[in-house]
Amino acid sequence: MKQVISLRDLEEMLRHGKDVRSLPADALLTPSARDFLREVESSGSQRGRTGDGPAASRPAKAVTARSSKADLEAFFNSPAIHELKLQICDIGRRLWQRAYVDGNGGNIAIRVGEDVVLCTPTLISKGFMKPEDLCLVDLEGNQLAGTKKRTSEILMHLQIMKRQPRAVASVHCHPPYSTAFAVAGVEPPTCMIPEFEVFASVATAPYRTPGTPEMGQLVADLVDKHNTILMANHGVVSWSHNNVEDAYFKMEILEAYCRTVLVASQLGKPVQTMTAPQLQDLLKIKQSLGIPDPRFGLKECELCDNAEWRPGVTCAVPGSSAASSAPNAPPDTEAEALVQAITDQVMAGTK
Numbered sequence: 094m095k096q097v098i099s100l101r102d103l104e105e106m107l108r109h110g111k112d113v114r115s116l117p118a119d120a121l122l123t124p125s126a127r128d129f130l131r132e133v134e135s136s137g138s139q140r141g142r143t144g145d146g147p148a149a150s151r152p153a154k155a156v157t158a159r160s161s162k163a164d165l166e167a168f169f170n171s172p173a174i175h176e177l178k179l180q181i182c183d184i185g186r187r188l189w190q191r192a193y194v195d196g197n198g199g200n201i202a203i204r205v206g207e208d209v210v211l212c213t214p215t216l217i218s219k220g221f222m223k224p225e226d227l228c229l230v231d232l233e234g235n236q237l238a239g240t241k242k243r244t245s246e247i248l249m250h251l252q253i254m255k256r257q258p259r260a261v262a263s264v265h266c267h268p269p270y271s272t273a274f275a276v277a278g279v280e281p282p283t284c285m286i287p288e289f290e291v292f293a294s295v296a297t298a299p300y301r302t303p304g305t306p307e308m309g310q311l312v313a314d315l316v317d318k319h320n321t322i323l324m325a326n327h328g329v330v331s332w333s334h335n336n337v338e339d340a341y342f343k344m345e346i347l348e349a350y351c352r353t354v355l356v357a358s359q360l361g362k363p364v365q366t367m368t369a370p371q372l373q374d375l376l377k378i379k380q381s382l383g384i385p386d387p388r389f390g391l392k393e394c395e396l397c398d399n400a401e402w403r404p405g406v407t408c409a410v411p412g413s414s415a416a417s418s419a420p421n422a423p424p425d426t427e428a429e430a431l432v433q434a435i436t437d438q439v440m441a442g443t444k
């Protein structure tokens with residue numbers, strides 16, 4: 094019996110990086126599958142996998158926010174944009190499966206032109222989006238295409254893209270371990286795991302009501318030198334200069350890191366950190382990958398300063414090793430004892 098291929102089958106093939114033009118010669122196509130294949134062939138573009146680099150987010154026929162309604166609609170319904178819609182749905186599903194989003198939370202955006210951005214809609218779980226749910230907006234957040242209303246948090250993504258022209262995609266979600274750090278006001282310590290040092294550059298933005306321009310502004314203020322922003326009492330937003338999957342990877346890397354650090358700090362031993370020269374080597378790799386980091390150019394003694402980090406973790410910078418001599422004592426008690434000793438000396442000196 095001949096194989097019948099539906100539009101769904103083709104979408105599935107694209108999702109798995111297969112060439113939809115290499116179908117068996119005797120395959121029977123449903124009408125919608127035939128239309129889709131024709132569009133793919135005429136556009137000359139056939140990338141469906143996530144992680145194809147910026148080229149995949151550059152559809153053949155460009156539009157701007159000032160293009161005619163008909164051109165914008167054609168662009169929004171083109172095969173190239175369809176591929177990016179599939180990528181967003183795929184990333185949404187991964188966010189949901191990993192419990193990085195809850196309810197209708199989280200949002201995803203891909204820049205698809207000079208001032209045009211594809212994004213997720215409001216009021217829908219990121220785990221169950223369909224390509225037809227997505228929206229097209231301009232850089233001010235005005236909706237250009239799509240039947241569902243765009244996410245209210247798009248303003249933050251747009252401010253990131255305006256301030257950081259290298260940002261081609263951004264992801265926002267609420268992963269529990271990273272968000273816990275953001276709630277506690279603790280910036281994740283450094284110099285512990287190479288992957289985190291190379292791919293993520295984390296900073297924390299103060300709390301503002303989600304979706305407000307002030308929130309977007311505070312995040313945008315940090316994206317020059319950071320690609321992963323913890324939002325106090327809220328969640329995380331990341332951007333990538335490569336593609337949407339890469340922006341999502343920052344979430345996986347940060348979340349795994351926060352979880353590991355938290356577990357490590359409960360094992361009853363001082364956490365080991367890498368040395369400053371070891372970190373310096375990682376920063377060289379980071380710079381060669383075009384990933385920003387505020388530590389480029391810092392002196393070695395400044396590189397592994399974890400002064401902000403309290404629960405059981407000591408800093409690799411010489412001078413702070415005193416804390417590791419009494420691993421069972423709470424760090425705050427030691428710090429207090431140290432302060433007391435210094436105060437006593439100062440007081441003795443003034444007598």
Ligand SMILES: [Zn+2]
Pocket residue numbers: 198199246265266267303327328
């Ligand atoms: Zn949120």
